[in-house]
Structures are given as structure tokens and as C-alpha cells.
Amino acid sequence: MTRVKVCGxxxxxxxxxVVDAGVDAVGLICDVPxxxxxxxxxxxxxxxxxxxxxxxxxxxxxxxSDPDHARELxxxxxxxxxxxxxxxxxxxxxxxxxxxxxxxxxxxxxxxxTNAAAYDDxxxxxxxxxxGEDGGGGTGETHDWGRTRQAAADLESPLILAGGLTPDNVxxxxxxxxPFAVDAASGVEADDGSKDPTAVHSFVDRATTALRAxxxxxxxxx
Numbered sequence: 001m002t003r004v005k006v007c008g009x010x011x012x013x014x015x016x017x018v019v020d021a022g023v024d025a026v027g028l029i030c031d032v033p034x035x036x037x038x039x040x041x042x043x044x045x046x047x048x049x050x051x052x053x054x055x056x057x058x059x060x061x062x063x064x065s066d067p068d069h070a071r072e073l074x075x076x077x078x079x080x081x082x083x084x085x086x087x088x089x090x091x092x093x094x095x096x097x098x099x100x101x102x103x104x105x106x107x108x109x110x111x112x113x114t115n116a117a118a119y120d121d122x123x124x125x126x127x128x129x130x131x132g133e134d135g136g137g138g139t140g141e142t143h144d145w146g147r148t149r150q151a152a153a154d155l156e157s158p159l160i161l162a163g164g165l166t167p168d169n170v171x172x173x174x175x176x177x178x179p180f181a182v183d184a185a186s187g188v189e190a191d192d193g194s195k196d197p198t199a200v201h202s203f204v205d206r207a208t209t210a211l212r213a214x215x216x217x218x219x220x221x222x
Contacts, residue, residue, distance in 0.1 A: 003180060019052070029062070060073060161179040170206050171209075188200045
């Protein structure tokens with residue numbers, strides 16, 4: 001079954017909304033050099049991690065200037081997973097992975113998805129997202145799912161699919177790519193930027209059932 005992460009939580013109300021909907025992971029965006037309304041402070045991120053119930057994975061999303069910066073953030077926030085966007089090289093990620101008390105997830109631009117193999121052995125999972133001009137994700141734009149599926153075919157690492165996913169398209173995306181997990185942010189938000197309960201529930205339901213085999217109709221059986 002496809003797992004679900006919802007990213008860009010900013011309040012405990014958001015956290016309650018997505019946990020109630022049954023997500024597997026929550027993403028907290030912290031200390032990024034791009035302009036986003038979903039960024040929270042280190043103190044806010046730490047508080048949201050502490051408020052997250054057991055069996056829900058907390059993911060710190062950041063764009064560190066160097067591995068030491070990333071390590072300091074992990075120590076300060078205490079997430080289960082560190083998700084890195086930006087230009088860290090595979091050898092730097094490999095060293096970072098061995099020195100943090102968290103799993104390591106690296107975001108690859110969909111335009112360069114064929115380069116994901118270079119990171120396959122040094123991270124715990126790979127996320128493919130539609131790139132923005134500022135180097136970050138969260139663009140709300142989809143990308144070529146067929147190309148992403150092809151690029152991921154030989155990867156050992158679990159693949160998380162992001163980029164413009166909504167309740168309306170997530171089932172098609174899951175069937176096209178068959179990822180380990182899907183990730184949404186703006187696609188499940190209300191007009192005020194909060195996570196919309198109806199949208200999150202619909203997203204989780206459609207993502208997790210997209211690959212379910214059609215049950216035979218037993219009504220005509222003797």
C-alpha cells in the first residue's frame with residue numbers, strides 16, 4: 001500500500017488534521033533560504049515534533065548550506081527523518097547520514113531524475129519533486145510521471161513522489177509511478193493555507209487505494 005506524507009505543517013491544528021486523516025508522515029519546513037508561507041522556526045518545529053503521536057514519522061525539510069548546518073538542525077529539532085533539498089554532493093550526504101540520529105531523505109529534481117542513482121547508496125530514500133526557480137520544491141506543479149517511473153526502475157531506495165499532487169490526481173500518479181509514498185503540501189490546503197480536513201482525507205483514501213485490486217463481484221455466485 002502506498003504511504004502518505006503531508007508536508008508544510010505550521011500549527012498543531014494542521015498536525016491534528018493530518019493525523020486524524022491517517023497519514024504516515026508529516027513534514028516540517030525549517031530554515032530554508034526560499035520564500036514560503038509553510039516555513040516554521042526551529043522552536044516551532046521542535047514543538048510540532050514533540051506533539052506528533054507515536055507511529056507517525058516526523059520529517060524535517062530543509063536546505064542546509066553544509067552538512068554541519070543540517071546536523072545542528074537535527075540536534076535542535078529531533079525529527080525521525082531529515083529531508084534535504086539543495087546541492088549537497090553524495091559524499092557529503094554519506095558523511096552526514098553516519099553522524100545524525102535520523103534517517104536521511106534526499107530530494108531530486110524531476111528534470112534530473114536520471115541522476116538519482118548517484119545518491120542511491122548514500123541515503124535511506126529519494127524524493128522526486130518538480131523544481132522551482134529558487135531550487136526548492138513545493139511548486140504545486142506536476143512533472144512527467146512516466147519519466148520518473150523509468151528513472152526509478154533500477155533504484156534500491158524507496159521513492160517518494162511529490163510535485164503538484166492533489167486528491168484529484170493522486171490515484172493516477174500512484175498507478176503511473178507505483179511509488180513507495182506520495183507527498184502533498186499545497187494540494188491539500190484551504191484558501192487560508194491551513195490543511196483542509198476534507199482534502200487530506202480524500203488524498204489519503206485515494207492514494208492508499210489506487211493500487212487495490214478490483215474485487216470480483218460475488219453477488220452472482222451461487
